Amino acid sequence: MLDWVESLRSLFTTEIDCYKRLLDLEGKKRAAIHGADGKALESLVKDSYHIMVEASELERIRMKTIEDVYEKEKFQKDESSITLTHFLNHMDRESNFKLKTFALELKKVVADLKDAIITNEKLLKTRKEFLQATVDSLQELSREKVYTSHKQPTRRGQSQKGAIILNATA
Numbered sequence: 001m002l003d004w005v006e007s008l009r010s011l012f013t014t015e016i017d018c019y020k021r022l023l024d025l026e027g028k029k030r031a032a033i034h035g036a037d038g039k040a041l042e043s044l045v046k047d048s049y050h051i052m053v054e055a056s057e058l059e060r061i062r063m064k065t066i067e068d069v070y071e072k073e074k075f076q077k078d079e080s081s082i083t084l085t086h087f088l089n090h091m092d093r094e095s096n097f098k099l100k101t102f103a104l105e106l107k108k109v110v111a112d113l114k115d116a117i118i119t120n121e122k123l124l125k126t127r128k129e130f131l132q133a134t135v136d137s138l139q140e141l142s143r144e145k146v147y148t149s150h151k152q153p154t155r156r157g158q159s160q161k162g163a164i165i166l167n168a169t170a
Contacts, residue, residue, distance in 0.1 A: 004065065004068070004069050004072070005095045005098055005099060007065060008062070008065055008066070008069075008099055008102075009098065009099060009102060011058065011061060011062045011065060012062070012099065012102035012103065012105075012106055013102065014058055015055065015058040015059065015062060015106060016102065016105055016106050016109055018051060018054055018055045018058055019055060019106070019109040019110055019113055020109055021051050022048060022051050022052065022055065022113055023109060023112055023113045023116055025044050025047055025048050025051065026048075026113065026116035026117060026120055027116065028040075028044050029041060029044045029045070029048075029120050030116070030119065030120055030123065032044060033120060033123045033124055033127060034123070036127070063082070066082055066084075066087050067082060069087075070082065070087075070090075073090075073091075075087075075090040075091075076090070084103050084106075084107075088100055088103060
């Protein structure tokens, strides 16, 4: 087997593992969002940042290795930027067969990670909107005047409390 094929296979494996760890953290973030656990979420975001830096470096190394292979094997560049699909289409059948599985797995894990990130962003946005609606309702109730049996308007909160029922699961 060509040494660059083995090198790329190893890079793909490491990169896939890195993105799987990020995907796992996104699942933990979702649980923290549902549980309104801010401290856990903050810790998970920090962990994700470090893994993203690692993933970025692995991607840079992979792309540099692919560029080196283009030069070494004299593959023809059709585009200014090299894509993974374009690269796989230029290599011999045996090398393509050995690397295509890893490339497809990498693409799948990255797509799953993207979906998980989008879902978590939506959950956070919904949670924030819910919290804001709760705060707004509480502020509105605290300003509302109510009449007591003494015919004097009093502010709710001085002698009475308002009831607010919000459905957090909705």
